[in-house]
Amino acid sequence: MILDMLRGPQGRFLIAGTIASLVNWVARFPLELVMPFAAAVLGAMVIGMICGYLLYDRWVFPGSPRPLVLKIRDFVAVNFVSQLIMFVVSIGVRELLLLTELAIVMAGAAAHLIGIASGAIFSFFGHRSVTFGARAK
Numbered sequence: 001m002i003l004d005m006l007r008g009p010q011g012r013f014l015i016a017g018t019i020a021s022l023v024n025w026v027a028r029f030p031l032e033l034v035m036p037f038a039a040a041v042l043g044a045m046v047i048g049m050i051c052g053y054l055l056y057d058r059w060v061f062p063g064s065p066r067p068l069v070l071k072i073r074d075f076v077a078v079n080f081v082s083q084l085i086m087f088v089v090s091i092g093v094r095e096l097l098l099l100t101e102l103a104i105v106m107a108g109a110a111a112h113l114i115g116i117a118s119g120a121i122f123s124f125f126g127h128r129s130v131t132f133g134a135r136a137k
Helices: 002-007 009-032 037-060 068-098 104-131
Strands: none
Touching (some): 002 009, 009 037, 009 104, 037 068, 037 104, 068 104
């Protein structure tokens, strides 16, 4: 039953989104070595978005009838909103966690992970209905 679910588009979306989110999360660590936390989160976000688009377009929704330019436009729009949610949540949660005297690196890692999960909820519904859905042109 679980394997059948993972073979369908919802399961592939979940797997692809998890991979893109992990790429986003992991990319922040080396970026933070050369830039402030907020800039590293934004850079990691762009890397994760590129990974996500390629996975969604080629693996999750390979038969989408929508023109490439519209898919990219809508992907960027949906991701802009979801990444804005991720960014605000990441920064806010990090600030709250730093009040608990949690180590900076742990506060940043946990906050970024919570932020990614928050944005992913919006992303799922947006991409399913807007980016790769068969909408009127």
